[in-house]
Structures are given as C-alpha cells and as structure tokens.
Amino acid sequence: MTGRASTYRAAHDRENAMTPALPQFHAAVAEEPRMDAPAMDRLAQSVHLPIAAVRGALSTFEDAVSDPRAVRVCAGLSCALAGGADIARTIGAEHPCRPVYCLGYCDRSPVAMTARDHVIPRLDAASTALCGAGAEPPHPEPPSIRCTARHAVITARLGRTTAPVDPAPDYAGLRAALARPPAAVRHAVSAAGLRGRGGAAFPTGRKWDLAAAAPGPLRFIVANGDEGDPGSFIDRELMERDAHAILEGMAIAAHAVGAARGIVFIRSEYPVAARVMTGAIDSAVRAGRLGTDCLGPQRSFTVEVVRGMGSYVCGEETALLAAIEGRRGEVSPRPPYPVEAGLFGRPTVVDNVETLANVPWILVHGAAAFAALGTAESRGTKALCFNHGFARPGIVEVEFGVTLRDAIETLAGGGRDGTELEAVLLGGPMGSLVTPDLWDAPICFAAMSRLGINLGHGGMVAIPKGTDRAMILRHLVTFMRDESCGRCVPCRLGSRRAHELVHGGLAGASLAELGHIMALMKDASLCAFGRETPGPIRTILEMSAAQSLPEASA
Numbered sequence: 250m251t252g253r254a255s256t257y258r259a260a261h262d263r264e265n266a267m268t269p270a271l272p273q274f275h276a277a278v279a280e281e282p283r284m285d286a287p288a289m290d291r292l293a294q295s296v297h298l299p300i301a302a303v304r305g306a307l308s309t310f311e312d313a314v315s316d317p318r319a320v321r322v323c324a325g326l327s328c329a330l331a332g333g334a335d336i337a338r339t340i341g342a343e344h345p346c347r348p349v350y351c352l353g354y355c356d357r358s359p360v361a362m363t364a365r366d367h368v369i370p371r372l373d374a375a376s377t378a379l380c381g382a383g384a385e386p387p388h389p390e391p392p393s394i395r396c397t398a399r400h401a402v403i404t405a406r407l408g409r410t411t412a413p414v415d416p417a418p419d420y421a422g423l424r425a426a427l428a429r430p431p432a433a434v435r436h437a438v439s440a441a442g443l444r445g446r447g448g449a450a451f452p453t454g455r456k457w458d459l460a461a462a463a464p465g466p467l468r469f470i471v472a473n474g475d476e477g478d479p480g481s482f483i484d485r486e487l488m489e490r491d492a493h494a495i496l497e498g499m500a501i502a503a504h505a506v507g508a509a510r511g512i513v514f515i516r517s518e519y520p521v522a523a524r525v526m527t528g529a530i531d532s533a534v535r536a537g538r539l540g541t542d543c544l545g546p547q548r549s550f551t552v553e554v555v556r557g558m559g560s561y562v563c564g565e566e567t568a569l570l571a572a573i574e575g576r577r578g579e580v581s582p583r584p585p586y587p588v589e590a591g592l593f594g595r596p597t598v599v600d601n602v603e604t605l606a607n608v609p610w611i612l613v614h615g616a617a618a619f620a621a622l623g624t625a626e627s628r629g630t631k632a633l634c635f636n637h638g639f640a641r642p643g644i645v646e647v648e649f650g651v652t653l654r655d656a657i658e659t660l661a662g663g664g665r666d667g668t669e670l671e672a673v674l675l676g677g678p679m680g681s682l683v684t685p686d687l688w689d690a691p692i693c694f695a696a697m698s699r700l701g702i703n704l705g706h707g708g709m710v711a712i713p714k715g716t717d718r719a720m721i722l723r724h725l726v727t728f729m730r731d732e733s734c735g736r737c738v739p740c741r742l743g744s745r746r747a748h749e750l751v752h753g754g755l756a757g758a759s760l761a762e763l764g765h766i767m768a769l770m771k772d773a774s775l776c777a778f779g780r781e782t783p784g785p786i787r788t789i790l791e792m793s794a795a796q797s798l799p800e801a802s803a
Contacts, residue, residue, distance in 0.1 A: 266297075266593070267467075267592075267593040267595075269512065269553070269555050269573045269574070269575075270296040270298065270573070270574055270575025271555050271556070271557070271558065271572055271573055271574075271575060272555060272556075273292065273295055273296050273575075274292065274296075274303075274306070274307065274310075274313065274558060274575065275556060275558065277291070277292040277295070278307075278312065278313050278317075278558075279317075282316075282317045284307065284313065289303060289304055289307075296575050298575055302575070302576065303575065305577050306572075306575055306576055306577050306578070308577075309560060309577045309578045309579060309734065310557075310558035310559050310560055310572075310578060311347075311349075311558070311559030311560065312517050312558040312559035313558055313559075315347050315559070316345045316347070317364065318344075318345050318364050319344075319345040319346050319347045319364060320340050320344050320345065320346040320347075320361055320362070320363055320364060320380045320381065321346070321347060321348075321349045321352065321361060321362040321518065322336060322337040322340060322346050322347070322348055322349070322359075322360075322361045323348075323349060323350075323351050323352040323354075323358070323359060323360045323361065323362075323479075324337070324348030324349060324350055324351070324728075325350050325351030325352075325355065325358075325479025325480070326479050326480065326674055326678070326710050326721070326724055326725075327351070327355040327358045327479055327480055327636040327637060327638070327710045328351065328355075328358040328359040328360060328479075329720075329724050330358070330638060330710070330712075330713075330716065331358035331359045331637060331638075332359055333358065333359035333360075333372075336359050336361070336372045336373075336377060339374065339377050340361065340377050340380050340381075343377075343380075343381060344380055344381040346361075346380075349362075349518055349559070350477060350479055350561055350728060350731075350732065351477065351478075351479040351480075351518070352368065352518050353476065353481075353482040353484075353485040353518065353519060354368065354370045354389060354482065355479065355480050355481070355482055355634065355636040355637065355642075355708065355710065356392045356393070356482070356634070356635065356636060356637055356642035356643050357370035357371050357389065357392075357637060357642075358370075358371075358636060358637045359371075359372045360372060361377075361380055362518065363379070363380055363381075365383070365385070366520040366521075367379075367385055367386055367388075368386075368388065368389055368521075369386060370389050388521055391407065391486065391490060392482070392486070392642065392643040392644055393641065393642065393643030393644070394407045394486075394643060394644045394645075395643065395644070395645045395646070395660075396630075396645070396646040396647075397645060397646070397647050397648070397651070397660065398622060398630045398646050398647055398648045399622060399648065400610075400614075400618070400622065400630075401630075401646060402606075402607055402610045402619070402622075402629060402630045402646065403483075403487065403491075403494070403603060403606045403607060403610075403630065403632055403646060404632065404644065404646040406490070406491045406494065407486055407487070407490045407491055407644070416532055416536065417493055417529070417532045417533040417535070417536035417538050418493055420493070420497045420500070420533075420538045420609070421609070421612075421613050422497055422498075422501060422608065422609025422610065422611070422612035422613045423497050423500050423501055423504075423538065423609070423612075425612040425613055426500075426501045426504050426505070426612050427504060427544065427545065431461065431504055431505045431506065431507065432461075434501065434504060434505040434612070435454055435457045435458055435461065435505045435506075436454070437454075437611060437612065437615075437616045438453050438454040438457060438505070438608065438611060438616070439452065439453075439454025439455065439458070440454075440616035440617070440620065441454075441611045441616040441619040441620050441628060441629070442619070442620050442623075442627075442628030442629065443604065443607055443608070443611065443619070443628065443629060444604075444627070444628075444694060445600065445601055445604050446601050446603035446604045446607070446631065446632075446706070446707070447473060447476075447564075447600075447601030447603070447604065447706060448478075448601075448676065448679070448680075448703075448704075448705045448706055448777070449777070450627075450694040450704075453600065453604055453608075456588055456598060456600070457502060457505050457506050457598060459586070459588040459589070460506040460508075460588040460596045460597070460598045461505065461506040461507060463588060463589050463590075463596035464596075465595055465596060467509060467510070467595045468503075468506055468507055468508035468509070468510075468595060468596045468597065468598070469508055469510050469511065469512065469591060469592045469593075469595055469596070469597040469598070470499045470502045470503050470506070470508045470510075470511040470512075470550075470597075470598050470600070471511070471512045471513075471514060471566075471569070471570070471573075471591075471592065471597055471598065471599045471600070472495055472498075472499055472511070472512070472513040472514065472600060472601075472602050472605055473514060473564065473566065473569060473599055473600065473601050473602065474488055474495075474513055474514055474515040474516065474519065474522065474526075474602050475514055475515070475516045475557055475563050475564040475569060476516065476519075476564065476601075476602075476706065477516060477518075477561045477564050477677075478564075478676060478677025478678070478679065478680070478705060478706045478708055479677050479678065479708070479710065480634060480636055480674060480675075480676075480677050480706075480708030480709060480710040481634045481676075481677060481705075481706035481707060481708030482634050482644070482708070483603055483632040483634055483644055483706070483707070483708075484601070484602045484603060484706075485519050485522055486644065487602050487603060487606050488513075488515065488519065488522035488525060488526055488602060489519075489521055489522050489525050491606065492525050492526045492528075492529035493529055493533065493538075494605070494606040494609060495513070495526070495602045495605050495606055496513075496526075496529060496530065496533055496538070496539065496552060497538070497608070497609045498600075498604075498605030498606055498607070498608035498609055499511045499513075499550075499552060499605055500538065500539060500543065500544070500550055501608050501609065501612060502598055502600065502605070502608065503544060503550040504544050504548075504550075506596075506598055508550065508598070509548075509549060509550060509551070510550070510551055510552075511550060511551065511552040511553075512552070512553055512554075512555050512573060512592070513526050513530075513552060513553070513554045513555070513602075514555050514556075514557065514563075514569055514572075514573060515554060515555070515556050515557065516556075516557045516559075516563070516564075517556050517557045517558055517559050518559075520556075523554055523556050526554050527554045530552050530553070530554065533552075539551065539552055555573050557569075557572060557578075558572070558578075560572065560578040560732075560734070561732040561778075562578060562579065562580065562732060562733070562734040562776075562778055563578045565580050565776050565777065565778065566587055566591075566599040567580050567581040567583065567587065567776075568580050568581075568734060568776075569599065570587060570591055570592045570597065570599070573592060574592070574593065577734075578734060579734035579735065579736040580734055580736050580737075580775050580776040580778075581736075582775060587599050603632060607619070607629060622648050622649070623648045623649030623650055623693075624649050624650040624691065624693050624696075626649075626693055626694065626695035626696065627649035627650070627692075627693040627694045627695065627696075628649065629648075629649065630646050630647060630648050630649070631646070631647060631648075631649055631692060631704075631707050632644055632645070632646050632707055633645050633646075633647055633656055633660070633692075633707045633708075633709065634706075634707060634708040634709065635660075635661040635709050635711075636708070636709065636710045636711060637665065638664065638665050638668075638670075638710060638711030638712075638713060639657075639661035639662060639663070639664065639665060639709070639711050640661065640662030640663055640664065640665055640666070640667075641660070641661050641662040642661070642665075645660045645661070647660070647692065649691070649692055649693050649694075650691050650692065650693060651691065651692050652688065652689050652690065652691055652692070653673075653675075653683065653687070653688040653689070653690050653691075653692060654685075654688035654689050656692065656709075657670070657673060657688060657709070658688075661709070661711075664711055664713055665711070665713075668711075668713045668714070669713070669714040670685070670711050670712060670713060670714065671684065671685070671712055671713070671714040671715075671716070671792075672684045672685070672712040672788075672792070673709045673710060673711055673712060674709070674710040674712060674785060675702065675703070675704065675705065675707075675708070675709055676703050676704055676705020676706055676707065676708065677705055677706060677708055678725055678728050678729070678782055678785060679703070679705060679777060679778060679781035679782055679784075680703045680704070680705035680706075680708075680781070680784070680785065681701070681702045681703045681705075681784055681785065681788070682712070682784070682785040682788040682789060682792075683702060684788075684792070687700060687702060690702055692704065692707075703781060703784065718789055718792060718793045719793075721789055722751055722786065722789045722790070722793075723751055723752060725782070725785055725786050725789065726744070726747045726748045726751045726752075726786065727748060728782075729744040729747065729748070729782045729786075730744040730745055730747070730748040732778070733778065733779070734778070736775055736776075737773075737774055737775035737776075737779065739769055739770045739773040739774045739775075739779055740770055740774045740775070740776075740778065740779030743766045743767075743769060743770040743774075743779070744770070744779075744782075746762075746766055747763055747766050747767070747786070750762060750763045750766075751763065760790070763790070764787070764790070767783035767786055767787050768783070770782070770783050771783045771784075
C-alpha cells in the first residue's frame with residue numbers, strides 16, 4: 250500500500266488496517282450499482298480510505314462501471330475465431346452485454362456468462378436465448394484431461410465434479426513439510442527446480458528464500474488465480490476441481506517462509522472457482538489443515554478468498570496486491586519487490602495456482618523425483634491447454650522437453666476437422682504467435698527464450714490457414730488498448746495510438762509508425778504487459794508483409 254494511503258487507513262482504523270478492501274467494494278457495488286456520491290462516501294468511510302482513492306480505484310475495475318445486468322460475452326481470440334463477435338451482436342440486440350477477456354472455456358468457444366454467473370458454452374443461435382431467460386444451466390463438465398508425463402503431478406485429481414465440496418484430504422505434503430525445518434523445505438523446492446507456471450518462470454525456491462529473509466513478523470502467501478490469458482484454463486480447472494492442492498501448497502509455503510495469512514485472489518469471471526475455493530477453505534479448517542495451530546503450536550495459517558472486479562492487468566502481482574488493498578489496479582515500479590514489501594507493506598509470496606499445486610507432490614515424492622522429470626533447464630511437468638480449434642481440445646500434462654510440433658500435431662491432433670494450421674498463439678496476447686517453422690522447439694523455458702518464444706501460461710489457440718490476419722491484428726491492438734492499466738506512458742499512449750493506426754488502415758508511413766510504437770513499448774514499458782503484447786502484433790505484421798495490409802474499419 251502506498252505510504253499515504255497506508256498511514257491514512259492505519260490512523261482511522263488501526264484494527265482493520267490490514268483487512269482486504271476489495272470484498273467491501275464488491276458488497277457496495279452489488280447494493281448500489283450506480284455508486285453515486287453518497288454511496289461512494291459511505292464506501293470510503295467503511296474501508297477507511299480517502300474518497301478520492303476509492304473513486305480512483307473503482308474507475309479501474311470493469312465490474313464497478315458496467316451494467317450489472319449485462320451478459321458477459323467472451324472476446325478472447327479463441328471465441329473471436331469461433332464467431333463470438335456475431336454472437337455478441339445477436340445477444341446485444343435483446344439484452345445488455347459486454348466483452349470480457351476471458352471466461353476460461355477456450356476448449357468450448359464461443360462462451361457467454363449470464364448476469365447470474367451461469368456459463369453457457371458453445372454458444373449458437375439457439376442457446377443465446379438462455380442469456381436473458383433467467384435460466385440456470387448446469388455448470389459445464391470438465392474438459393478432456395490427459396497426462397503423457399511419467400508421473401501425473403497436477404492432473405491426477407482433476408476431472409471430478411465441483412459439488413459438493415469433498416472433505417479435506419490428508420495433506421500428506423504438508424505433513425512431510427512440517428517434519429522438516431523451514432529452510433529444508435525451501436531447499437527441497439529449489440532442488441526440485443520448480444519455476445513459476447504463470448509465465449515469468451522465476452525460481453520458486455529463490456522467491457521463498459527472499460521472503461523468509463525479509464525483516465518483519467508478518468508475512469503473506471497470495472495464490473494468484475487471476476488467470477486471464479485467452480487460451481489458458483488450467484488455473485480455473487485446478488481451483489474448481491482440486492482446490493485442496495492449492496491450499497496445501499499455500500500452507501507449505503507458509504511454513505517455509507513463516508507466513509501467518511494467505512489470500513486466494515480469483516478473477517471475477519471465475520465465480521464457481523471462488524465458491525469452491527471458499528468451501529475448500531472451510532473444510533480444511535474443520536479438518537485442522539488450516540487455521541489455528543495448523544502449522545504447529547501457536548503457528549496458525551488462515552486463508553481467505555478475494556475476488557477481482559474485472560481487470561486483466563491484475564494478473565500482474567503488484568497490480569493484484571494493489572487491488573486487494575483497495576487501490577487502483579495498476580502496476581507498481583520495482584524494487585521493492587513483493588517479497589520485500591508486498592501486501593500492506595509486508596513481505597509477500599505471490600505464486601500462480603498451478604505453481605502451488607506442484608508443491609505437495611514435491612514434498613511427498615521428493616525433489617529428486619520431480620527434477621528427474623522434464624529437462625535440465627526446465628524441471629517437472631507443464632499443463633498445456635488446447636482451444637476448440639484443435640482436433641482434441643482440452644488439457645494435457647506433459648514433461649518439459651516435448652516439442653511444440655508433438656504437442657500440436659500428435660497430442661492435440663492438429664487442426665479441427667483436419668484444417669491445416671498456419672500458426673498457434675502460445676501464452677495469450679502477451680505470449681508468442683508461433684509459425685510452423687518454429688514448432689520443433691522444445692517446450693522449455695530457456696530453449697524457447699533463446700528462440701524468442703514466450704511459453705507464458707501454456708495455453709494454445711489454433712490459427713487455421715486462411716484466417717483473416719487483419720482481424721487478428723485488430724483484435725490484438727484492441728485487447729492491448731482495453732487492458733492497459735495506463736500507469737506508464739509508453740503503454741498508455743502507445744496502445745491507443747496503435748489501435749488508431751490499425752483501425753485507420755495501414756500504409757507506408759502509418760506502418761512505420763506502428764513498428765516504432767511497438768519497439769518503444771517493448772523497451773520502455775513498466776511491466777510485462779507493455780513489453781510483451783507487441784510480440785504477436787509484430788509477428789502478424791511480418792506474416793502479412795507480402796499481402797495487402799489491413800484496411801480501415803469502423
């Protein structure tokens with residue numbers, strides 16, 4: 250929290266100075282969606298923050314400024330390729346609707362979510378009637394889930410139904426961790442070679458070491474469930490189908506770094522995940538896996554769920570922490586890093602939920618067993634998500650080292666209905682648009698980085714041969730403009746200007762200007778969003794160099 254806001258809140262409500270404000274934002278907006286001046290004043294008083302700070306924070310969250318009756322229609326690339334824009338127009342003629350990135354059902358595109366949080370996958374002309382009918386369709390069944398690795402690390406317990414919430418399992422990984430001193434647990438995670446699965450691939454054990462070494466009596470563990478990369482849905486599946494693996498990983502991390510509080514941050518587009526995680530926390534507390542003395546005498550670890558309010562950039566750790574505190578959901582300069590001064594200024598470990606789901610397996614089976622999977626540069630396994638454009642969509646857990654070609658052509662079966670693919674979007678709009686000449690690259694953080702490929706979250710969207718490249722280009726720059734948090738000038742202004750250029754039609758001078766803007770954003774943006782989103786855009790331009798450029802569009 251910024252020094253001024255932190256001081257203000259502590260002075261006005263010392264007891265609740267480190268209570269997440271976002272749940273109160275949710276409650277206030279649900280009660281009074283329009284949030285007029287008196288409602289804003291009441292909210293500011295309830296969270297003990299300046300009214301200007303609260304007004305500024307709410308302005309960054311789509312859920313706070315949009316019509317609560319609106320049907321959310323997925324606008325991610327997977328759904329766009331499946332005719333999502335046409336579906337949105339059909340729904341919009343009858344009901345309020347708005348685009349979102351994304352709903353996490355890319356294997357069943359196109360998708361919408363009703364105002365009552367009910368998901369409608371594989372939308373067509375017939376099912377659009379469900380969007381405003383007050384119907385309560387059943388929650389979609391799990392996707393196809395397979396494992397080709399020698400050992401299933403994160404998919405072993407996936408594929409089950411979401412309700413009722415099962416009783417807490419044994420938490421054998423936590424028991425194994427508690428039998429060791431914290432430093433030994435951190436060493437095991439480091440020796441296993443576990444890296445973050447959210448895209449940055451930072452060594453998890455190193456992060457835990459830094460948090461443990463940071464001064465201060467209070468530390469936080471935050472599970473980042475704000476998966477928003479269109480094409481990826483493993484985090485949603487883990488939260489809905491194996492919530493206890495995430496909670497157990499958090500408890501092990503808490504023991505390893507000396508944390509007493511945990512938060513699972515879940516994007517607002519995943520309402521079922523939020524309900525399941527909340528139920529899993531309750532069952533874990535009843536079983537003694539979480540809560541009072543769960544890590545030993547006088548060593549408690551409490552966990553709560555905090556839902557986002559509609560902001561892609563809150564998947565970035567500093568924006569995520571700011572949102573929890575009730576600040577604008579935008580990126581902060583680093584240093585200090587969250588492991589030094591994170592949530593409420595305290596040392597904070599922020600780990601992606603897939604990363605945390607690996608941790609119990611490491612403690613049960615040993616660091617050597619995990620390190621034996623994969624490659625020397627990327628240990629373990631990775632969940633790959635294949636969208637509806639493949640012959641075999643779903644989730645496949647592979648060992649690092651499998652080539653992209655094997656994944657695309659063998660595991661996913663190539664293009665749907667035998668369609669030839671000219672590229673795949675790997676890792677979402679911040680990832681890489683990978684053409685077939687690079688498909689022999691191994692799925693490996695280091696090897697891919699050397700080739701200029703960003704694995705990201707591991708989601709893949711199939712781009713069939715003959716796809717309108719101008720449409721993809723317009724889609725990418727629109728996403729970049731819509732989801733930039735606006736904190737830094739290169740991204741804030743660059744994304745807007747790029748959108749103007751592409752939608753105005755590209756010619757010699759405008760094409761050169763677009764290339765310059767993309768290079769500037771990559772070099773000078775504050776966070777990975779501004780640095781990485783230009784990558785796929787530049788690839789599309791290179792692929793289209795010999796073809797006609799996009800014409801002006803409305």
